Amino acid sequence: MAVTKEEEQSRQRDTGRHVIVVGAGIAGLSAAFRLQQTGCSVTVLERDQHIGGRMRTAAHEGFRMDLCAIWLTRNYREMLQLLSDAGLEGEIRHSTDWIGIVRAGRIHPLRLHRPTDLMRTGLIGWRSKLRAMALMWDARHATTLARREDVSAAVYADTESIRAYSSRRLNRELHDYLIDPLCWAFYLASPDDLSVVNLFSEVKLAFGAPCFSFTYGIDTLAQHLAEQLTVHLNTAVTSIQQRDDTVKVTWQQPGKTAQEDHADACVVTVPGPQVPELIPALAPEQRRYLSGLTYQPHIGVHVGLDRPPGPPYTAPYVVVAVPSTEDRDLNYLTFDHHRAQGRAPAGKGLVSLHFRPTWNERHWGRLESEIIDEALAVCRRALPGLARHIDRYRTTTMVHRQRLALLARPPGGYRQMQRFIENLDPQARIQFAGDHLSLSTTNNALATGELAARATRVALQSVTPAEARPQRVHHRGETP
């Protein structure tokens, strides 16, 4: 790609600037990649021994298990752009977008890129189908995606819970068999506890666009970015302090004494509730907001099978969601061998079981073997046919626990987020990124990383705020 004269000048101003990025999840890696592209010298410090954070894939006995995020859609504009800029377009694979929803033990399929499936499904009756059109309409016009650069559109709709919205605009059947399972599967939370903005965003994101994946795992982008960056794993940052024109970062590696470095700027991408312990100088209201964010815990039980399950699971489901009226503990299952070749060896199957947060809390400290036994017991109760197949063909199992998994924003949560963002100093040398500044998705986390990279460049005075400012999106009825 040709480099303009302005880009070359700003690159020269950035060259020699040192930026430390805390966290090697997708927000941190996208921030680091964009800063390095402009000439900054970047170091990424990651507490874990793996790259990717919640966009991670684990290799386990021939299987490639996506441990948290699984779902990428063609609506992920920033991710597609970054994939292209990083030379990874050729790695993108089409992925099935079938979800199944269980009702009375039967699985009803929906292809998300075909909203007309909702009109044909036997999952809900015709009255509910008509009501579903109201939801599509409200989601289309009430909000754009809750993004950091324009949260006003989200705030505009942030007035009630999903349950209250369902009672007011939809009906019981639609709520129980579509809204409830999608909320639990997307946010690990009950519709009672979520702002309706989450529902509208989910509908806008999920419906109407095809999905994509990568052959060897969802971490393909993260791994590729990390290969081009200096990343230190097993490095837990313990303190970040701004001192005039530098930022002092202290970290600890296992078995070593604490170390520190001085950088021109720092981008902090750890989940919101972990930020206050790293930055002693946070204002009290910032500290209160970040500490008060509710992330749900997640346990995934990933089961490698000698052969994939037979009918009805031969349909190319990515996710089968279980409404809370069908089972109190089992939330959703993923059929990973359907997502892309390469997740399971040829002829084998990979199925993952995911539970509601109350089950996750109850089992958090238990031994892995106990979690597996209990997980299979739940499956036997909720989906006995599938459980019989798992019991017969299970060859390997892996349990993954993610304490801060998904952010459940209640009504009013987007207003609080807006206040927090408005009070941030756009020219500070410590910038923030991560899904606590947006909706919990890989693409939104990535977009916050890119915004933090731009803000850092403004703070380092290599670009003007006008050059760094993204296009603002206006919602319906608002004067630009």
Ligand SMILES: Cc1cc2nc3c(=O)[nH]c(=O)nc-3n(C[C@H](O)[C@H](O)[C@H](O)COP(=O)(O)OP(=O)(O)OC[C@H]3O[C@@H](n4cnc5c(N)ncnc54)[C@H](O)[C@@H]3O)c2cc1C
């Ligand atoms: C179960 C589950 C399913 C999901 N499904 C989807 C999906 O299908 N599609 C989708 O788009 N999104 C999905 N998401 C959401 C998505 O995974 C996240 O929103 C996104 O990956 C968050 O990225 P991040 O970089 O903000 O945070 P993270 O990925 O959490 O990265 C933060 C990093 O900071 C590191 N860190 C923390 N403390 C320190 C420290 N003191 N020092 C150094 N490093 C530190 C962490 O180890 C971590 O690697 C899912 C999430 C979960 C949990």
